[in-house]
Amino acid sequence: MSENIKNWLLFILTVAVVILLSYLANSIINRKAESQFAYTPQIEIGAHEPRNVVWGKNFPRQYESFMRTRDTSFATYLNGSKLRDALGEDPRLVVLWAGYGFSKDYNQPRGHAYAIEDIHNTLRTGGPTGPGTGPMPSTCWTCKSPDVPRTMAEKGIGEFYKGKWADKGSEVVNPIGCADCHNPETMSLQISRPALVEAYENMGKDIKDATHQEMRSLVCAQCHVEYYFDKNIAGQEGVPYLTFPWKYGTTVEDMEKYYDQMEFADWTHPLSKAPMLKAQHPGYELFTTGVHSQRGVSCADCHMPYQSEGGQKFTDHHIRSPLDNVANSCQVCHREESGALINDVFQRQKKIKQTQLSLEELLIRAHIEAQKAWQLGATEAQMKSILMDIRHAQWRWDYSVASHGGTFHSPVEASRIVSTATEIAQEARVKLARLLGQLGFSGEVAYPDISTKAKAQAFIGLDMDKLNDEKETFLKDLVPVWKKEAAEREAQMPIRPVSSRE
Amino acid sequence: MSENIKNWLLFILTVAVVILLSYLANSIINRKAESQFAYTPQIEIGAHEPRNVVWGKNFPRQYESFMRTRDTSFATYLNGSKLRDALGEDPRLVVLWAGYGFSKDYNQPRGHAYAIEDIHNTLRTGGPTGPGTGPMPSTCWTCKSPDVPRTMAEKGIGEFYKGKWADKGSEVVNPIGCADCHNPETMSLQISRPALVEAYENMGKDIKDATHQEMRSLVCAQCHVEYYFDKNIAGQEGVPYLTFPWKYGTTVEDMEKYYDQMEFADWTHPLSKAPMLKAQHPGYELFTTGVHSQRGVSCADCHMPYQSEGGQKFTDHHIRSPLDNVANSCQVCHREESGALINDVFQRQKKIKQTQLSLEELLIRAHIEAQKAWQLGATEAQMKSILMDIRHAQWRWDYSVASHGGTFHSPVEASRIVSTATEIAQEARVKLARLLGQLGFSGEVAYPDISTKAKAQAFIGLDMDKLNDEKETFLKDLVPVWKKEAAEREAQMPIRPVSSRE
Numbered sequence A, B: 001m002s003e004n005i006k007n008w009l010l011f012i013l014t015v016a017v018v019i020l021l022s023y024l025a026n027s028i029i030n031r032k033a034e035s036q037f038a039y040t041p042q043i044e045i046g047a048h049e050p051r052n053v054v055w056g057k058n059f060p061r062q063y064e065s066f067m068r069t070r071d072t073s074f075a076t077y078l079n080g081s082k083l084r085d086a087l088g089e090d091p092r093l094v095v096l097w098a099g100y101g102f103s104k105d106y107n108q109p110r111g112h113a114y115a116i117e118d119i120h121n122t123l124r125t126g127g128p129t130g131p132g133t134g135p136m137p138s139t140c141w142t143c144k145s146p147d148v149p150r151t152m153a154e155k156g157i158g159e160f161y162k163g164k165w166a167d168k169g170s171e172v173v174n175p176i177g178c179a180d181c182h183n184p185e186t187m188s189l190q191i192s193r194p195a196l197v198e199a200y201e202n203m204g205k206d207i208k209d210a211t212h213q214e215m216r217s218l219v220c221a222q223c224h225v226e227y228y229f230d231k232n233i234a235g236q237e238g239v240p241y242l243t244f245p246w247k248y249g250t251t252v253e254d255m256e257k258y259y260d261q262m263e264f265a266d267w268t269h270p271l272s273k274a275p276m277l278k279a280q281h282p283g284y285e286l287f288t289t290g291v292h293s294q295r296g297v298s299c300a301d302c303h304m305p306y307q308s309e310g311g312q313k314f315t316d317h318h319i320r321s322p323l324d325n326v327a328n329s330c331q332v333c334h335r336e337e338s339g340a341l342i343n344d345v346f347q348r349q350k351k352i353k354q355t356q357l358s359l360e361e362l363l364i365r366a367h368i369e370a371q372k373a374w375q376l377g378a379t380e381a382q383m384k385s386i387l388m389d390i391r392h393a394q395w396r397w398d399y400s401v402a403s404h405g406g407t408f409h410s411p412v413e414a415s416r417i418v419s420t421a422t423e424i425a426q427e428a429r430v431k432l433a434r435l436l437g438q439l440g441f442s443g444e445v446a447y448p449d450i451s452t453k454a455k456a457q458a459f460i461g462l463d464m465d466k467l468n469d470e471k472e473t474f475l476k477d478l479v480p481v482w483k484k485e486a487a488e489r490e491a492q493m494p495i496r497p498v499s500s501r502e
Helices: A002-038 A052-058 A060-070 A092-096 A112-121 A147-155 A157-161 A194-202 A212-221 A252-261 A283-287 A299-303 A338-375 A380-402 A411-438 A453-459 A464-491 B002-038 B052-058 B060-070 B092-096 B112-121 B147-155 B157-161 B194-202 B212-221 B252-261 B283-287 B299-303 B338-375 B380-402 B411-438 B453-459 B464-491
Strands: A228-230 A241-243 A306-309 A312-315 B228-230 B241-243 B306-309 B312-315
Touching: A052 A060, A060 A112, A060 A312, A092 A338, A092 A380, A092 A453, A112 A464, A147 A157, A157 A241, A194 A241, A212 A283, A212 A299, A252 A380, A338 A380, A338 A411, A338 B411, A380 A411, A411 B338, A411 B411, B052 B060, B060 B112, B060 B312, B092 B338, B092 B380, B092 B453, B112 B464, B147 B157, B157 B241, B194 B241, B212 B283, B212 B299, B252 B380, B338 B380, B338 B411, B380 B411
Parallel strands: none
Antiparallel strands: A228 A241, A306 A312, B228 B241, B306 B312
């Protein structure tokens, strides 16, 4: 009898466990189904589809997180909810970039979703009034939109680069997004811009050999790199063809050598007459010299870390500073308190910033001392090596500051670059002091009052009222025309449900 | 019957398991006994016992590993089994340190067990012939031996610092060892040198509040720091009293401010007449600005990591480069291949070394340009700010190179220091170019041929034959006398077995 009861109890227990397990299995299967549902394509995405919202129909989580790049709260949290005005904070920049667009306007960048708005708004693109007007070439659109590979596919690469920025205003309207990095058929990462592919070719490499992990950085390296506009590309003469100066390598010295050999200059500085180089944003190049890159970490690992939602793991497309997301970025590897990790970054930045700021003043002094030498009758021959020193020193300084995040990505290399630039800037000044002595001036050249952005812009002769007026008219009159034309064009572009394929 | 057999089998199995477990327990107890035996004091160690071999009787593992600091194979492995001659590798150092001992001789350091031999051998201590002779004060012994706290205890601190280095030759004979860091009663870490205790007092801190983990760095910081000889200590006037310049803090700028305020100079440079500062070896100070220190890592964690032997965990007293022991140092935290970790260190060192070497040439140019200005009749007033620039720039350069390991311990700070030094050195040269112009010279001052150590030493007027001859005589005639006197003195110092206490 007691044996019988024991057997019954065992039987009931077994039944209970089986029932509970089946509930668990059911729950797991349901979550799987949910995640499969989420990945079932709803619509067909055409080749070169530039509209991010269309891709978003198939990939809502990625699209929604991408749209959070419109959130500027982290970018502004250190600055009282305003975006920072780089020229207002440091008016020396105005003088360093005198004669170049960045002296007009240089603000803290916003997220990718703002790419089109922000290039409309900046004074650097001026106030065009229609096709063929304004200061910038069409090439300036290249990094701003998935409409770029679409237009290139439709018209040809050279045709895209040809003409003025204002010529393509109604073509390029969707901000940086899905088609810039993804293949619409397979969703795998792909390079959509010719410059990176060509740069690899010029180095004797094939970008198709890149691994998936490398691609998680290379899609960013389509834009976050140093580049220049080459008007001497065979078959495209006169067209400002977007080119990477990577032939000899990607260190600051490699690219300097490249530019020197071809005697390229972005502009001539109006004070010193030095043939200047503007470093664009060699973020990828400097990153590759740092320890994170050397350990195989990609851009996406920290700026777009994996996250989980509704039982599904996906890449966070809210591309942003890892400091806004330490738990999913840094702390995946570094088991330290968030505050300590952020402090590490700030400490590195602060130490290098100190030497960058000192260097800026030395560069300005070099420019005005060179101006003085010209005024006292210096010859081209006397000035030649001085102007090359100024060119090299400012290029290296600019490389270190324009590599956004560079003082964290590769602090020792960034600091090394600033050190070499400091030496060269001062070498120019030693030579200038000797030359000025020969020309009869052995004193100190007076440093201008450039204590505010307005004073600095007045010092280099910018008419800001005119620039602001032109911009206002452009935003009021031309941009609405571009938007209307684009909307009419896009209305003709179909969105087909997947079922329509049958 | 079958039930009976089952019971018997169970019984036999239990007996077998119990027997095996008792063997295991026995083995564990034996190992424990062995390790307790190893830590049972065999002899009594007296207060200020300077002989490491005596301590070694109670702590054979620590002593034996300490004795491996006589192994120079790692120090020499990059240099074909020879120790490196810093002046031979980089003759610029001779000119930078002209007028100061390091221009005579500067070799790669050997382990702690060589401390006495090496200070006898270096040309920097010259060739004394007896008490009261030779170039160096007694204070130079301070970091070399546990005989120092013994002699200080017997004669007083001020008395120890008083007089010539040669006066204490027969007192200071045991190399750096046990009593420098350990309390002989409790074996806990303790500070044996007054300078660090006094430096803490001057900062308003009490070193007795230091934690054990802090002590694992602070015992090293008794010597691996910046210091100077202060002849104006109240009550010790005229005595070169070993002092740390930490009153305002321990950054390069803090200490520079301290020295400037008291108008202290280690020596006057014979070329430029600048009032120079010699950075000693501010290793600890620079280390505290780096990420390892900020994470709570101590010197001992990497340079004396724990190891196990015979069932016993103990601190490896073979103090050495962690790169010679990556498995027990770096890899405790960093799960990377040894080669990758070593490469990280070398990369940091190489980048900073490049800027340090450039800076050396700028400093030499500043010295010879200043010399030229004096020759052309420059006044003290004209030279004042130039000489201060030279002083500051070379101090910062020296701080960055003399902080052994500094380019790894804190690469961004080391690089920052080099950057600021580069700016200041070049600023001196800008001023010199202007001043030379005013004095009628607008050319470039010729750079001397200092391509070898011999040429550089001849350039600054050193009579190396004389220095070498004096050293040879000293080693042949005086050192044996010191050793004999010390042996006779130590023969009177008892070694008592613990049992004798009863």
